[in-house]
Amino acid sequence: MTAQASLSLLPLLTVFLLALLVLAWPLGALVAMVGEGAAPIRGLAWLHRAERALYRVAGVDTGKDTGWRSYAIALVLFNTLGTLFVYGVQRLQGVLPLNPQGLAAVSPDSSFNTAVSFVANTNWQGYAGEQTMSYLTQMVALAGQNFFSAATGMAVVFALIRGFAARSGKSIGNFWVDVTRSTLYVLLPLSLLFAVFLVGQGVIQNFAGYKDVALVDPVAYSVPKAGADGNPLQDSTGEPVMEQRTARTQTLPMGPVASQEAIKLLGTNGGGFFNANSAHPYENPTALSNFAQMIAIFLIPTALCFAFGRMVGDSRQGWAVLSAMTIVFVLATLFLVGAEQQAHPGLSALGVDQAAGALQSGGNMEGKETRFGIAASSLFAAVTTAASCGAVNAMHDSLMPLGGAMPLLLMQFGEVIFGGVGTGLYGxxxxxxxxxxxxxxxxxxxxxxxxxxxxxxxxxxxxxxxxxxxxxxxxxxxxxxxxxxxxxxxxxxxxxxxxxxxxxxxxxxxxxxxxxxxxxxxxxxxxxxxxxxxxxxxxxxxxxxxxxxxxxxxxxxxxxxxxxxxxxxxxxxxxxxxxxxxxxxxxxxxxxxxxxxxxxxxxxxxx
Incomplete structure (x- = not known):
């Protein structure tokens, strides 16, 4: 790693890890109480009443713990029904409300892919969110599954920890109780707090239609000229005939972004409201919001390590697992930043100055936000692939070859270097x-x-x-x-x-x-x-x-x-x-x- 990379990354990485530990330690105590089923949790008795009401409505017998087969059947059934629901909302969104842009139904294959993606906590997006999904689809179908998929991961790790902690027995818990408590006591409160913070940073949250605004500086551009038949005209050499146009307005997308952004990150989901994801200024407007988003991605996976130590009666076990995760993560991040701090040979051949200076961070800035620079962009790339999040604030396709290999390898380890909510720890x-x-x-x-x-x-x-x-x-x-x-x-x-x-x-x-x-x-x-x-x-x-x-x-x-x-x-x-x-x-x-x-x-x- 170059001296420039060290000076820019090491303070950021140190503050990041310290802030993560300070926030995750008390959260780990709460998560342990949620997993152990101790109710009501001190200070949250009002939520306990809401929890009991939900069980009565759903007909859940909270006193009935199950073996692993019944637990697995309930889990798969719950997620299968979630897949069908998300698929149906996408296919019907053209006739459903909260669609100010009048977006049509999503195609069958894309709906199928997206439904499976959000239920599986993957949030792979083969579409541009602001051009494809209505507000209702984003809020009810996609954001809803952001909660349920994260809660499913937490339920599985609670079941595994109970297997270790049990003295002897066949039960590993009740899936419906675990998924309810994870959502109600952890995911919902944290998402509410984080959404308010993001709104304060400038992340939008509204139901307005898209806005056409005048550009401060009109932009001239060229497009192929169309003939009377609608086909592009060609000159005598076969090249398209171009005509000049000037853009004087820009369409700004709106929507309930902050609410989805919060659970997208805290649930290690990653599905962005906009196609540009966390590189979009409406999703990630400031350096502080960028830092907070990275903390949010790692927060619950880290807290689960502390909860694990508490639930098995030996906090040192949680520290050991967390230490292994942290060491691999730090080494991977240092390697990634070092790779990106190099000058790109292709750009050097074109005479592009890639030296560090007062106006640039130096190295391979292709595909990265100038607001964040190489250190913050590379750290975000390492965080999002070490956790099974998938949110991005830079174009991973533009990473140097060995820089791109590091996010690949972090995923190929099995998403266990912090990993997703629940999935990282049980992996x-x-x-x-x-x-x-x-x-x-x-x-x-x-x-x-x-x-x-x-x-x-x-x-x-x-x-x-x-x-x-x-x-x-x-x-x-x-x-x-x-x-x-x-x-x-x-x-x-x-x-x-x-x-x-x-x-x-x-x-x-x-x-x-x-x-x-x-x-x-x-x-x-x-x-x-x-x-x-x-x-x-x-x-x-x-x-x-x-x-x-x-x-x-x-x-x-x-x-x-x-x-x-x-x-x-x-x-x-x-x-x-x-x-x-x-x-x-x-x-x-x-x-x-x-x-x-x-x-x-x-x-x-x-x-």
Whole structure:
């Protein structure tokens, strides 16, 4: 990393991590109480009354805990119904209210992709939000699923933690209670507070129609001139005849943005109201809002680590998991900023000055907001791909080859470096069990984690959970780069085009939602293929995790002995990091070599 990069990033990264810890620690205590079912929570008795009323209306028996199979069936049924609802709203939006722009129904394949995407907490967007979705669709269908998908992730991690904490039993909790409490006590209050903050920063929140405003400086531009038949005219050489036009007005989109922006970030969803996402000044207007948005993405995943320690009765366990996440995240961020601080050889060949100075941060500023610069843009890219969020404030397609490889790798680790709300922690706990299993083989002892023996059944379920996403990513990428319909969407031939396809399936299967964006993915082929990757990337992991929770709950919790491997110290943190990195490297190195690595070599040797 250059000295310029260090001076700009290190203070920002330090303040970011300190602020995150200060906010996440007390939130972790609240989340633990939510997961433990202690009610009413002190100071929130009025919410407890609302909670009981919801159960009465829905007919939920709060005293009935279930085994893992019933829990999984309820979860999948709930999310299937959510998918059908989101699909239906999109298909009917042309006749539904709160549509001041008169936007038509969304196409069947795009509706299917979007419905699966938002239910699976992926929020992949193959459409431009301000040109495709009505206010009702944005608020009721999309923002609603932002809450429910995040609550589903929290419910799963609560179930797994109960499996570790249980002394012996078959129950892992009640899905309907878990999803209700997660929404009511955590997601809704935080979203309300954060939305008010965003409005104060300048994020819009209204139901007005789009506004046509006069430009301060008219903009001249050229367009092909059309003939009487409507086709472009051509000159004698076959080139299109151009005519000059002048733009004197601009259409400014409106809408209830702050409310959706809040849960988009806090729920690690990522679906932006506008096509430009968090690069749009109406979604992310200031440096402070940019900083707060990054904090919001990591806030609940970090708090869940502290809640985990409290719920298993050993806060050191939560710190160990959080330490592993933080170390990998910091190293990845430093590498990413270092890559972006380099001058782009292609721009240098054109005589573009990329040196750091008073008016620019230096390095590769292509695709980045000048409001944020390289450090804040790169940190945001690392945050959003370390968590399964997908919100972006810069164009990832414009990252340097090795810079773009880092967001790819952060997702390919399994979205466990902080990860999504709930998903990051339960994914990391799966790797923690794998780590103690490997350590047990090395010393010839039955592996234990938190007093529970890790045996053959748990290993089978762990294998399914770990291998599901690589199979989806690599199989989907292979099909896309060989099928004519898949190749047709690649605008950039060669290694970068391959990276775009690899990124798309990596993002979909790992439920991230960000994109390189150079890929024309809003086609029936990609909408269906990516929807399949998103659905199974979500639920083919969740079901084995719930099976592990059920198996652990039935086991006696053994007391620690002299032969028990400590899972809260530096040695275990290093072992956990090694397992996460090794599994990610073994799965994806050949694919990364065909994409970002080859592109880097070509970029720096072909000049």
């Amino acid at each position: 990391m706990l799966v790797f923690a069990m794998l780590a103690v299993f490997i350590a047990g083989l090395m010393i010839g002892r039955t592996p234990e984690y938190l007093g529970k023996k890790i045996q053959a059944y748990e290993m089978k379920m762990m294998s399914l959970a770990i291998l599901a996403t690589p199979v989806l990513v690599l199989t989907g990428t292979a099909i896309a780069v060989t099928a004519p319909a898949g190749v047709a969407g690649i605008a950039n031939p060669g290694a970068h085009g391959f990276s775009e396809v690899l990124y798309a399936f990596t993002s979909a299967a790992n439920n991230n939602g960000s994109a390189f964006a150079g890929l024309s993915a809003n086609t029936p082929f990609y909408n269906v293929m990516l929807a399949i990757a998103m659905w199974f990337g979500r639920f083919a992991v969740i079901v084995p995790v719930l099976a592990i929770a059920g198996s652990l709950a039935r086991k006696q919790r053994l007391p620690a002995s002299g032969g028990t491997m400590p899972t809260h110290g530096p040695l275990f943190v290093v072992l956990l990091i090694g397992v996460v990195v090794l599994v990610g490297v073994l799965n994806y190195v050949p694919a990364l070599a065909l994409g970002p690595v080859i592109e880097h070599v070509q970029l720096f040797t072909d000049r």
